[in-house]
Amino acid sequence: MKTLPILGLLILTLFSCQKGEVISPNNYTCNFNFEDSSQTHPRRSKYQAQIDNMTQKGGVVGVSMSVQDQDGLWLGSSGKADLYNNIDLMPCHITRVGSTVKMYTATLILKLQEEGKLNLDQKIAEHLSGDVIKRIKNAEKATIRQLLQHSSGIYNYIQSAQFQTASINNLIKEWHAEDLLQYAYDKPAYFEPEVDIRYSNTNYILLGLLIEKIEGKALYQVFEEKIFQPLNLKYTSFAGKNPVPSNIIRGYIDLYSNLQVIESTYYSGWDYYTADGGLISNPYDMTVFFKALMAGKIIKTASLQAMLSWRVPKEQDPEFYPIQYGLGIFRMETPRGLAYFHSGDAIGYYANMLYFPEDGTTVVYAVNSNYGKIDHAVSTKNAMEKIILVTKK
Amino acid sequence: MSKFLGICFSFLPLLILGQGNKLIPINLSFFNEATAIPFTQAFSTPIHPGLQIGTEFNLKSKPTARLFQTANLSYFYHHRLNHGISVFSELGYEQRLKSGPAFSALFGLGYLHTFATAEEFSFQDGQYLNKNDRGNARLLASLAFDVGFYLKKDQPNSPKIFLRYQSWLEYPYSPGFIPLMTHTNLHVGTQFFLTKKNLQQ
Numbered sequence: 001m002k003t004l005p006i007l008g009l010l011i012l013t014l015f016s017c018q019k020g021e022v023i024s025p026n027n028y029t030c031n032f033n034f035e036d037s038s039q040t041h042p043r044r045s046k047y048q049a050q051i052d053n054m055t056q057k058g059g060v061v062g063v064s065m066s067v068q069d070q071d072g073l074w075l076g077s078s079g080k081a082d083l084y085n086n087i088d089l090m091p092c093h094i095t096r097v098g099s100t101v102k103m104y105t106a107t108l109i110l111k112l113q114e115e116g117k118l119n120l121d122q123k124i125a126e127h128l129s130g131d132v133i134k135r136i137k138n139a140e141k142a143t144i145r146q147l148l149q150h151s152s153g154i155y156n157y158i159q160s161a162q163f164q165t166a167s168i169n170n171l172i173k174e175w176h177a178e179d180l181l182q183y184a185y186d187k188p189a190y191f192e193p194e195v196d197i198r199y200s201n202t203n204y205i206l207l208g209l210l211i212e213k214i215e216g217k218a219l220y221q222v223f224e225e226k227i228f229q230p231l232n233l234k235y236t237s238f239a240g241k242n243p244v245p246s247n248i249i250r251g252y253i254d255l256y257s258n259l260q261v262i263e264s265t266y267y268s269g270w271d272y273y274t275a276d277g278g279l280i281s282n283p284y285d286m287t288v289f290f291k292a293l294m295a296g297k298i299i300k301t302a303s304l305q306a307m308l309s310w311r312v313p314k315e316q317d318p319e320f321y322p323i324q325y326g327l328g329i330f331r332m333e334t335p336r337g338l339a340y341f342h343s344g345d346a347i348g349y350y351a352n353m354l355y356f357p358e359d360g361t362t363v364v365y366a367v368n369s370n371y372g373k374i375d376h377a378v379s380t381k382n383a384m385e386k387i388i389l390v391t392k393k
Numbered sequence: 394m395s396k397f398l399g400i401c402f403s404f405l406p407l408l409i410l411g412q413g414n415k416l417i418p419i420n421l422s423f424f425n426e427a428t429a430i431p432f433t434q435a436f437s438t439p440i441h442p443g444l445q446i447g448t449e450f451n452l453k454s455k456p457t458a459r460l461f462q463t464a465n466l467s468y469f470y471h472h473r474l475n476h477g478i479s480v481f482s483e484l485g486y487e488q489r490l491k492s493g494p495a496f497s498a499l500f501g502l503g504y505l506h507t508f509a510t511a512e513e514f515s516f517q518d519g520q521y522l523n524k525n526d527r528g529n530a531r532l533l534a535s536l537a538f539d540v541g542f543y544l545k546k547d548q549p550n551s552p553k554i555f556l557r558y559q560s561w562l563e564y565p566y567s568p569g570f571i572p573l574m575t576h577t578n579l580h581v582g583t584q585f586f587l588t589k590k591n592l593q594q
Contacts, residue, residue: 056519257568259516
């Protein structure tokens with residue numbers, strides 16, 4: 001019987017708490033090589049107070065924000081990039097911005113159409129074959145446009161309880177498109193294509209495969225060549241090239257909704273290689289992209305009009321603004337006015353990019369913590385409203 | 394946390410010794426824990442190791458079947474997420490064949506206390522501080538099926554080896570995000586008998 005306490009001690013010795021990773025502050029060094037108007041912007045104090053409120057009262061670990069309006073560009077940050085190494089967050093730091101990539105993916109598809117390599121009204125099955133078409137309901141019938149607009153009815157793999165438990169079971173697994181699509185195999189479609197609108201990450205995984213098939217290159221290369229390099233987005237990359245860059249800010253999750261966070265930097269492995277997530281950037285680069293897109297500098301006017309052709313889903317989230325779906329972009333009426341936007345989540349990260357066409361303002365914010373109580377300060381309707389109202393003149 | 398585990402590990406000998414001079418069945422198993430939807434897969438990787446020790450007593454018994462109650466102490470370590478210690482009891486039914494094989498079904502309820510495996514930072518006075526993890530209280534409910542084999546098939550107190558598939562629910566899990574979590578444990582274990590004299594040595 002004396003063996004029992006020894007057994008207990010052995011267990012404790014074997015499985016003691018893992019310490020954080022020691023990272024030199026130099027690792028996070030970054031800077032912008034341009035003059036911004038952050039120090040002279042007339043609403044700089046309001047903006048800074050808003051993000052300080054998110055970190056000091058809302059429990060957000062770190063937030064960086066960019067506001068580009070008629071008075072210039074304001075860049076700011078609050079909180080920590082790395083709690084274990086006590087690194088302050090800076091606006092130039094790179095972070096994971098999840099599904100905001102869908103706007104970039106849609107832009108890429110529209111560029112490929114402009115190059116004559118595809119047509120939005122072609123069926124995806126004209127380009128792809130095998131299990132991804134045969135075993136995903138509606139994949140044989142859906143067009144590229146329907147995938148872009150989430151009107152394909154194709155099942156969202158993220159909704160699969162088997163996927164959710166499997167991803168938690170192996171938090172550092174790196175998932176490729178085929179691994180993820182298996183969770184959509186043989187699942188009933190939500191509706192016949194074109195009948196309704198329902199958000200599905202599976203649509204954008206298929207679009208990523210389409211881009212790779214047409215271009216004959218890895219997705220990250222196509223993003224680099226067609227979007228990042230032409231716009232000089234120095235702080236933007238697709239995770240497929242380097243899933244966890246050494247200078248990426250640490251992510252944190254409030255899993256048990258008690259504002260006790262653990263690090264989750266390496267837990268977004270389902271978000272690295274597919275076109276439904278996987279973007280690494282910062283609010284400044286995202287602002288450059290969104291502004292250029294809306295100004296017609298990346299795709300032609302006709303393509304932009306196609307992107308901004310809206311459809312309304314039959315069911316709306318009662319806890320959020322009613323939204324309309326474009327191609328890789330959403331539209332909503334807010335108390336600040338009409339907004340085009342896309343937000344994105346990864347494990348421990350959240351970002352949101354908004355453009356207000358009535359006054360041409362772009363607002364982008366990114367945080368390195370989510371779930372639990374933190375979401376109330378970051379991604380709920382109330383949280384978003386506070387952030388966007390502060391940017392109103 | 395060490396104090397908490399110490400209390401838990403000291404509980405089991407008391408439970409066993411409380412059974413007087415009878416032969417005391419001891420169930421000892423090693424298992425692989427997984428977050429998974431029950432009955433969708435038997436074995437998963439990576440291996441999240443666990444250890445369970447317990448005893449049981451018969452409520453009703455016949456030569457080929459019995460209804461029994463268990464008392465268990467269990468520990469698992471889920472890499473990069475959490476580790477937990479649980480105290481739980483199961484109501485079990487076993488059907489035993491004369492040639493040695495036995496089949497059981499067990500339904501259990503208990504208490505689970507989990508701790509983060511990574512350092513935890515707590516939000517206090519507007520900032521995050523590194524703080525000792527006091528863990529999280531959980532309820533667990535389990536349903537298990539096992540296949541066993543009695544090594545001395547003619548003896549009622551024969552040692553047994555078993556393979557057990559246990560599915561269990563952890564509640565609450567992540568309020569507002571994942572209300573409850575389903576787990577599976579695949580056990581490889583043995584049942585053997587001790588007397589009070591053995592236990593006191």
